[in-house]
Amino acid sequence: MxxxxxxxxxxxxxxxxxxxxxxxxxxxxxxxxxxxxxxxxxxxxxxxxxxxxxxxxxxxxxxxxxxxxxxxxxxxxxxxxxxxxxxxxxxxxxxxxxxxxxxxxxxxxxxxxxxxxxxxxxxxxxxxxxxxxxxxxxxxxxxxxxxxxxxxFRHPDDKGEIAALLKSVEQFPERAHIVGAYALGKAQRVISLLREAGWDRTIHVHGAMERLNRLYQAHGVDLGPLAPATVERGKTGDFAGSIIVAPPSALADRWSRRFPDPVDCFASGWMRVRARARQRGVELPLIISDxxxxxxxxxxxxxxxxxxxxxxxxxxxxxxxxxxxxxxxxxxxxxxxxxxxxxx
The missing domain is CATH 3.60.15.10 (Ribonuclease Z/Hydroxyacylglutathione hydrolase-like)
Structure with a gap:
């Protein structure tokens, strides 16, 4: 022009x-x-x-x-x-x-x-x-x-990354999978992609995400059954085989250690850089970018x-x-x- x-x-x-x-x-x-x-x-x-x-x-x-x-x-x-x-x-x-x-x-x-x-x-x-x-x-x-x-930076297909997450859940049913995802946008996208992949079980979420999840749902985004990721004393086993979505900062916090042998995941375009994943101690990098x-x-x-x-x-x-x-x-x-x- x-x-x-x-x-x-x-x-x-x-x-x-x-x-x-x-x-x-x-x-x-x-x-x-x-x-x-x-x-x-x-x-x-x-x-x-x-x-x-x-x-x-x-x-x-x-x-x-x-x-x-x-x-x-x-x-x-x-x-x-x-x-x-x-x-x-x-x-x-x-x-x-x-x-x-x-x-x-x-x-x-x-x-x-x-x-x-x-x-x-x-x-x-x-x-x-x-x-x-x-x-x-x-x-x-x-x-x-x-x-x-x-x-x-060439991001893979989202479905493949979600499939890798679900495969890990299947392989380690005794462990909780904690997905680090930012509270606005990424968390809701990961949850929606899991639903599209057929995961219809309750997804547990960190308290910092509950208000924005409700806002998304109020605007017509169906996130399916959600529940707070709270652990009662002596009941950590209740989260075996579960998927938990939390802010990335929670992965390094004592909060995440309350769950059974958690698999730390992180959904980010930066996970293409292996050094970043290692630096953050991410066991399962998920290259999902907004x-x-x-x-x-x-x-x-x-x-x-x-x-x-x-x-x-x-x-x-x-x-x-x-x-x-x-x-x-x-x-x-x-x-x-x-x-x-x-x-x-």
Whole structure:
């Protein structure tokens, strides 16, 4: 695409210390510090923070923020923007479309004076039973993450990873399997994938996940029978052969040692790196990621063929190099404040 003669991308969006700023519309997208007006792409804490004046996001993301931060997370107002609807501020149009990352996650499609820029937030391209699938939007500038922006990161099929988990449960029926998974998005996805694989038994969950599980269920995501992962004195054997889903931090906590000879599992794209798995003492790595892998990143750029690519954070150098070889102008924004491990 070619830009309108008098408009440059930086006239519409520009990186600032507080985040990606729209001067014409006077709002930020996923700001890292409190601002007067924010558009939020999804509910992970490195993108969705409390204390902004006015917040626009999908209804699901607003619900997640209220659950995590309290109903007063926005000091002035909050504006629900369902997928496909457009809001306008100072002549700048913003439309939210699915990003495929977690429940309610969105790409912000920003249009002004004939220029279209898409801020994808965090995204993945593969199917996820717990959220709407990524929708590609033709644009002049595509703003992408690069969390797994190296060719070594090619995530396997989710079904195969879940099959490995169920095989281990079958092989070690006397042991509990504790799956480390982040509380927003990954935990619910793992549970849903287990249900699709035929695991209809009760799945036990850490208390830190109960509220978000209820929120997902309230938004139509069927997680099946769940129960708290609590151990009564002398009854640890009750969890033999069970699957427990807990925050990754719980794997290294005394909490996990209460279960019978637990198999520590960790669901993350980082489990592709064997050294990370060994460092965390993970017995059964599960390569299940909520971010685009290398092929998904490059396939997306090949499909969209934007006039320019901006890279917010992650492995910028490799993706910049790929763009250069493909003849696509690219620049690394190197935005500070986005945690590559959050939600992953």
């Amino acid at each position: 070619s830009y309108p003669a008098v408009i440059k991308p930086q006239d519409l969006l520009c990186p600032k210390p507080d985040g990606l700023y729209c001067p014409a519309g006077d709002f930020y997208i996923d700001p890292v510090r409190p601002v007067d007006r924010a558009v939020i792409t999804h509910g992970h804490s490195d993108h969705a923070r409390a204390g902004h004046g006015s917040v626009a996001a999908t209804p699901e993301t607003l619900a997640i923020m209220a659950e995590r931060y309290g109903e007063d997370f926005a000091t002035v107002s909050r504006q629900p923007v369902p997928y496909g609807e457009t809001i306008t501020h100072n002549g700048v149009e913003v439309t939210l479309v699915p990003a495929g990352h977690v429940l309610g996650s969105a790409q912000a499609v920003v249009r002004w004076k004939g220029l279209t820029m898409v801020v994808s937030g965090d995204y993945k391209r593969r199917r996820d039973p717990t959220c709407a699938r990524f929708e590609p939007v033709p644009c002049d500038v595509f703003v992408t993450e690069a969390t797994f922006g190296l060719p070594v 971010h685009a892998d290398w092929d998904e990143l490059t396939d997306t750029l090949s499909e969209l063929r934007p006039g320019e690519v901006w890279i917010t954070h992650g492995r910028e150098e490799a993706l910049e190099r790929w763009c250069a070889l493909e003849g696509i102008p690219a620049r690394a924004l190197r935005l500070v404040g986005y945690d590559e491990d959050d939600g992953e």
